[in-house]
Amino acid sequence: MSYQFFSEREEVQYQHFSIVPASGALGGIVSGIDLNTQLTDAAFKEIYSAFLDFKVLFFYDQAMTPEQHITFARRFGLPQGPGAVPQLEQYPQIKEQIMDEYSSIGSDVNYHADDSFRDYPSKMSILRGLKMPQGGGNTIWVDMEKAFDTLSEPMKKFLEGLSCVHNLDKTFGRGILEGAGAQAWEDMMKRNPPATHPLVITHPETGRKSIYASQLTGVRIPELSEKESDTLLAMLFEHAYQPEFQCRFSWQDNSIAMWDNRCLQHRGINDFSPAYREMNRIAIIDTIRPSTNPSAQTPLQFDANAPYINVDELYDSANKPEMSYTDGSYNNTEDKLTVVAGSSDDHADVDPAFLAKLNAKKAEFSFTPGAAAQLKKIPAMFRGAALRSVFKAAGQKGISEINMALLNEVNAKRKG
Structure with missing residues (x-):
């Protein structure tokens, strides 16, 4: 078509x-x-x-x-x-x-x-x-094919000589660095090294061309200066997402x-x-x-x-990644706790509003400040997976208080 x-x-x-x-x-x-x-x-x-x-x-x-x-x-x-x-x-x-x-x-x-x-x-x-x-x-x-096709011919020719670096750090890096710390950020990057692809690619089955850069991961065009790269990517995103x-x-x-x-x-x-x-x-x-x-x-x-x-x-x-998702310590849902577990301080400082929100959600469970502080470090997209694992473990043990000992126990079990 x-x-x-x-x-x-x-x-x-x-x-x-x-x-x-x-x-x-x-x-x-x-x-x-x-x-x-x-x-x-x-x-x-x-x-x-x-x-x-x-x-x-x-x-x-x-x-x-x-x-x-x-x-x-x-x-x-x-x-x-x-x-x-x-x-x-x-x-x-x-x-x-x-x-x-x-x-x-x-x-x-x-x-x-x-x-x-x-x-x-x-x-x-x-x-x-x-x-x-x-x-x-x-x-x-x-x-993104229509986005490319509706550009001017001189712009198309210019883009076809460029590439784009795709990096998961662009969107998730700061949150993991601030929430879970430098080691968690470093591990993420070791598991997900950046990749460089052409800025314009050809579909292998239809032969149509499209723009291959996104808001989520497109960080720079290495052939251009930083200012030129930022300006061009911003223009392409504004054009493409109409x-x-x-x-x-x-x-x-x-x-x-x-x-x-x-x-x-x-x-x-x-x-x-x-x-x-x-x-x-x-x-x-x-x-x-x-x-x-x-x-x-x-x-x-x-x-x-x-x-x-x-x-x-x-x-x-x-x-090749320096670390693996299949090395026995990061290969299933509950391992999102791996990013944050290891502490045993149930009295650590925590945002009072976050602690109150956790304690208000499920009447049968309450959280220590330390456990809440650790859970807050998990990115919002994955926090629910970790909590479901913790609730399951607490239910099996017949306990109502979720503390650091339980978090570390769940984490150790998931590591095998």
Whole structure:
């Protein structure tokens, strides 16, 4: 398909399902197909064709088990394994994204393509909404191909000679440094070294070009001065994130979105906190690096029959992480406590308002100041995962006070 809006395109008819545009720019809402069935090759081929055309597909009323989620995702490629986002227990391929009164989407989690800070980012993501809030928690996608195509020809030529450094530190670094300390920040960077990609990339299947830099991770254009880089990136973000290039999805329970990270960016809207939102996501790896010439890239070597690939393997040899997410101490949901545990002072100073908020949430539990101070250091997006683990341990032990001894005990158990 071209870069035209849907109103300018010739309508495509599908044999195995129906689809209507989600906006004028991108996105399709699919109906008339059950993704839990054993999809025929013909049906899957049509889904994939629609995926490339619409770039993000939406499905309602698709109740799935974790096993069915994995089975469907495996049709598209190899899932990514454990990383910074908590995993669903017993399913290392599935990222568990739960927001509640204890955790929320950070205000700094803005537009991004998944995993662009790795040498081999995600090709696509398949996100399930299990329990969704009413009237909030939408997600916006933006078409970076349209953003590139609507630039002037001289600007396009200028951008195609540049690259961009993608660094997870841009958004999360300061919060981890201030909240959890220098060692936690250093460990994060050792697990997630920055990656450099072309500023304009070519889609390996459609041949279309798009801007490959995001608010979340795009830190600099090394070919330019710092001032020039900051100015150019700010201009590109302002241009790319305009409403004409967007679509927005209103989630329901058992709905699914699957999107192409090679040409789209997205962000969640935090207008539902403290309501409960539970989602599961599988990231499918790309086998080549983002490039202006995909056919010239050397494919990533991996075991296609493995259940998933470790994120540490998604880097070239010259940029391998110094630390691993699969070294036995940081490979599941509760390990978010690893960042902060180790103290035994239950009387440490803590923000009184935060302590009062924790103690008001669950009548059956109370927190010591020291435990609250340690929990406050966990980034807001992950705090709920840590707290669920702590509540579970407290319930099993039949205790009502959550103190540093319990936090350290939970942490030691998760380390094995």
